[in-house]
Amino acid sequence: MLEIKNLHCNVENKEILRGINLSVQAGEVHAIMGPNGSGKSTLASVLAGNEKFEVTQGEVMFEGMNLLDMSIEERARAGLFLGFQYPVEIPGVSMANFMKVAVNERRKYLGLDPLSSTDFLRMMREKGKIVELDSKLTSRAVNEGFSGGEKKKNEIFQMAMLDPKLAILDETDSGLDIDALRIVATGVTKLHRPDNATIVITHYQRLLDYIVPDYVHVLYKGRIIYSGTKELALKLEAEGYDWLINQYQ
Amino acid sequence: MNRSVEQRLLDLYVANVDIVGEGFSVGLNSQRREYIEAFNLAGIPDRKDERYGLSDLRTLFDSREWEHYFTPVQLSALGGESLPSSRYRIEVNNGFCTETELCRLENGVVYGSLRTALQEEVDSARLHYNTVADNKGASLTALNSAFMQDGSFVYVPEGVELDEPILVFHRYGAGAEDVMGFGRTLLVFGAGCRARVQLIHAGDHGEGVDDRGSYLADYVREICVGEGADVHLSEVSDFSGNCHLLLESYVSQETRSRCEIHTVDLGEGTARLDYTTDLTGREAESYLYGLYLHGERERCDVGVTVNHLVPECRSYEMVKGVASGEATGSFTGRVYVAQDAQHTDAFQQSRNLLLSPEAHIYTRPQLEIYADDVKCSHGATVGQLDAEAIYYMRQRGIGEDEARRLQLHGFVNDVISHCCCESFCDWMTARAERKIATI
Numbered sequence: 001m002l003e004i005k006n007l008h009c010n011v012e013n014k015e016i017l018r019g020i021n022l023s024v025q026a027g028e029v030h031a032i033m034g035p036n037g038s039g040k041s042t043l044a045s046v047l048a049g050n051e052k053f054e055v056t057q058g059e060v061m062f063e064g065m066n067l068l069d070m071s072i073e074e075r076a077r078a079g080l081f082l083g084f085q086y087p088v089e090i091p092g093v094s095m096a097n098f099m100k101v102a103v104n105e106r107r108k109y110l111g112l113d114p115l116s117s118t119d120f121l122r123m124m125r126e127k128g129k130i131v132e133l134d135s136k137l138t139s140r141a142v143n144e145g146f147s148g149g150e151k152k153k154n155e156i157f158q159m160a161m162l163d164p165k166l167a168i169l170d171e172t173d174s175g176l177d178i179d180a181l182r183i184v185a186t187g188v189t190k191l192h193r194p195d196n197a198t199i200v201i202t203h204y205q206r207l208l209d210y211i212v213p214d215y216v217h218v219l220y221k222g223r224i225i226y227s228g229t230k231e232l233a234l235k236l237e238a239e240g241y242d243w244l245i246n247q248y249q
Numbered sequence: 250m251n252r253s254v255e256q257r258l259l260d261l262y263v264a265n266v267d268i269v270g271e272g273f274s275v276g277l278n279s280q281r282r283e284y285i286e287a288f289n290l291a292g293i294p295d296r297k298d299e300r301y302g303l304s305d306l307r308t309l310f311d312s313r314e315w316e317h318y319f320t321p322v323q324l325s326a327l328g329g330e331s332l333p334s335s336r337y338r339i340e341v342n343n344g345f346c347t348e349t350e351l352c353r354l355e356n357g358v359v360y361g362s363l364r365t366a367l368q369e370e371v372d373s374a375r376l377h378y379n380t381v382a383d384n385k386g387a388s389l390t391a392l393n394s395a396f397m398q399d400g401s402f403v404y405v406p407e408g409v410e411l412d413e414p415i416l417v418f419h420r421y422g423a424g425a426e427d428v429m430g431f432g433r434t435l436l437v438f439g440a441g442c443r444a445r446v447q448l449i450h451a452g453d454h455g456e457g458v459d460d461r462g463s464y465l466a467d468y469v470r471e472i473c474v475g476e477g478a479d480v481h482l483s484e485v486s487d488f489s490g491n492c493h494l495l496l497e498s499y500v501s502q503e504t505r506s507r508c509e510i511h512t513v514d515l516g517e518g519t520a521r522l523d524y525t526t527d528l529t530g531r532e533a534e535s536y537l538y539g540l541y542l543h544g545e546r547e548r549c550d551v552g553v554t555v556n557h558l559v560p561e562c563r564s565y566e567m568v569k570g571v572a573s574g575e576a577t578g579s580f581t582g583r584v585y586v587a588q589d590a591q592h593t594d595a596f597q598q599s600r601n602l603l604l605s606p607e608a609h610i611y612t613r614p615q616l617e618i619y620a621d622d623v624k625c626s627h628g629a630t631v632g633q634l635d636a637e638a639i640y641y642m643r644q645r646g647i648g649e650d651e652a653r654r655l656q657l658h659g660f661v662n663d664v665i666s667h668c669c670c671e672s673f674c675d676w677m678t679a680r681a682e683r684k685i686a687t688i
């Protein structure tokens with residue numbers, strides 16, 4: 001589904017990603033861990049197509065397409081979803097309006113007709129239940145006045161609405177209390193299917209108690225320095241990253 | 250020798266004083282002389298005048314030899330322009346009402362030609378006419394009062410609840426010539442009444458677009474809001490690039506009255522929109538929501554003055570501007586709180602979006618407060634579209650143009666979505682959307 005080969009990228013002439021290789025197949029869950037500033041969010045942004053980041057080398061194939069040739073919206077329509085570490089507030093733009101346009105763009109890509117208003121509203125209600133999103137929130141402006149937890153739930157709600165092939169969730173667990181974490185994590189689990197894939201970027205093992213990864217990768221200074229199975233996350237939780245970093249250097 | 254604009258207008262008045270005053274009372278006509286002199290003395294407001302410092306009206310007046318017609322001219326039929334539906338309707342072409350007879354509803358509501366009203370309606374029209382407008386300090390208002398021949402009039406008697414809005418539709422057109430005209434509106438709301446009025450200013454959207462001349466409209470509106478009355482006005486100006494609208498709106502509000510105005514300028518020409526509200530009775534509430542959307546070389550200057558003359562009144566103004574291309578927008582706000590206007594609650598905000606490096610927005614909100622126990626705040630912001638928000642929307646599959654459009658819509662939405670009735674909101678939203686697509 002996703003094939004990243006030797007990906008390098010710069011921000012303001014500073015090399016942040018220094019040769020990433022990663023392969024993700026349908027049905028898999030990958031966790032990317034690593035200390036702060038190692039490039040996890042950068043990797044997510046580059047995959048989403050954020051224009052702030054300049055790809056200097058490498059190749060990314062997504063569903064047989066050359067991802068780096070596609071615009072941000074083309075990638076999204078093709079089924080790549082990024083759950084933002086810091087979801088953006090858009091004053092005056094209602095959740096319903098925003099989601100309606102987004103869902104219909106995705107449907108258009110899939111060759112489906114736009115949803116009728118009633119079907120759309122029904123879908124909003126159904127998908128809102130997955131993350132126990134307060135129905136009042138969907139009538140408000142996008143993320144405006146949402147609490148930290150509500151914003152993160154809202155990301156997963158949007159993921160449910162758009163039904164992506166590949167979801168990259170950037171620190172969706174950070175800033176959540178135990179209850180919100182459980183809701184968000186079980187939401188993600190419910191959305192997991194054999195024909196889609198998820199990359200969870202996280203600091204903590206606790207998210208992985210719910211979302212069991214098939215692979216755990218450690219990103220450090222712009223490279224994946226170690227890949228393992230879910231036991232790796234437990235070991236990292238107990239012992240930190242130092243042993244790995246020492247071993248790498 | 251080239252005559253000055255002032256001299257030309259004075260000469261025009263003198264030469265036509267009989268035709269201008271024809272059919273009006275001696276009392277009304279005798280005041281015209283004072284008005285034209287007041288105009289001549291003050292002259293066309295220029296950049297030295299603090300309230301007009303941001304707009305150059307002299308250049309506009311000087312730019313052409315403006316013709317003036319003293320009789321109604323037929324305007325070409327509307328070319329596919331749809332209007333919001335309305336049961337009660339007044340049409341005004343170049344300042345002249347198309348119907349001379351007044352409409353009188355069973356509940357006592359009267360609407361129609363201002364000229365007829367000033368002849369027939371002594372208590373409602375004549376007693377209120379020129380009681381709110383500033384014919385001394387505002388020279389364009391004085392000029393309008395000197396030349397006024399007709400316009401629109403609405404009277405809602407005490408205690409009446411008007412079931413549907415009254416639509417006042419102004420059209421300005423010039424044929425092939427460059428024409429200057431005067432529009433006038435008098436709205437009188439009796440104590441405890443409830444009413445909605447919609448005002449549209451549109452150009453001459455007929456045939457022969459290319460060889461049309463320009464139109465300069467000096468339009469004055471007086472609104473008298475009686476004790477406890479609840480009044481809601483929605484206004485749109487949307488005309489082609491050959492129209493210039495100079496609008497002076499005056500509101501006077503008595504005790505516990507409420508007046509809410511929504512005004513949207515989408516016109517391709519230039520507009521100077523001035524709103525003055527006098528809060529003369531305690532606990533009166535005034536709300537003004539303004540919006541302009543401009544691209545290319547369009548221009549809009551908004552002036553808002555609220556005078557808190559008595560204690561315990563509330564005023565709220567939110568004026569939003571969007572300028573792209575080489576458009577220019579400006580906001581001049583003034584909240585005046587008299588010495589004994591204690592417990593005033595006043596809020597004034599100007600929020601703006603600049604969409605291109607060649608567009609300009611100027612804002613100047615001001616407070617002038619002489620009372621000590623008040624709650625007043627004002628502010629202005631000029632920003633750009635939020636690149637992060639556009640990225641976020643694109644990541645959800647929304648195209649870049651659409652994301653931009655959604656964000657602009659979000660910016661303007663609170664002004665256009667709360668105007669006086671749903672069908673008018675829909676109509677206004679559609680117009681605004683159309684404009685957004687072009688800027």
Ligand SMILES: Nc1ncnc2c1ncn2[C@@H]1O[C@H](COP(=O)(O)OP(=O)(O)O)[C@@H](O)[C@H]1O
Binds near residue numbers: 011034035036039
């Ligand atoms: N927009 C940016 N401008 C400059 N430097 C950036 C920008 N985004 C990220 N960086 C730098 O790139 C490195 C990796 O950041 P990031 O990908 O956010 O790390 P992580 O998500 O792993 O904590 C850091 O050194 C950070 O300072």
Ligand SMILES: [Mg+2]
Binds near residue numbers: 042085171
């Ligand atoms: Mg990060």
